[in-house]
Amino acid sequence: KNQVEQSPQSLIILEGKNCTLQCNYTVSPFSNLRWYKQDTGRGPVSLTIMTFSENTKSNGRYTATLDADTKQSSLHITASQLSDSASYICVVSAGRGSGGYNKLIFGAGTRLAVHP
């Protein structure tokens, strides 16, 4: 069964601190892995997309890693800001279609709260 599991479920950190969110997946065949940020009451916004051959990808203060062998990914947030408070969703694309046009498997998300 295709599954995406994220940890922790929720996290509180102080402004300026770093944090790392985890994503483990059992998805086959694997196409790509995405991290999204979802603010409360808003749609998800893409942070990074990584294919099988990519180990790391950065987007500003966000850095995602992918270990395709262990089927694990992480999202590292550096120097957190209050605006980073949101849910972070790991999404794995499954299928053999060209590019990323495959079924998306969503994790439950990690709710991050950044406190002053």
Add this chain to the structure above:
Amino acid sequence: GAVVSQHPSWVICKSGTSVKIECRSLDFQATTMFWYRQFPKQSLMLMATSNEGSKATYEQGVEKDKFLINHASLTLSTLTVTSAHPEDSSFYICSARWTDPYGYTFGSGTRLTVV
């Protein structure tokens, strides 16, 4: 680029009435759009896949007669919740697939409250 506009952002309706939610791709043509439902503190659940000019494909357990999807053009898909009940209250999100091989863009969501 790749902007998806979703309207309304929130709506309150009475039980038994119908509500239409629009999803538009503003700067690209979306041959395929997706409709999701999200309950509080849960992740997105795919309801249906909407292909331009053809019938939508519904996920198991989703009532196609209750959640009517129309994708009449390459830039517009609509979701109509018919005979809404309080249990239909949820956050509905659309997304569209675009020509970038990995391109999925999400709308901003619609908060539906049925009273």
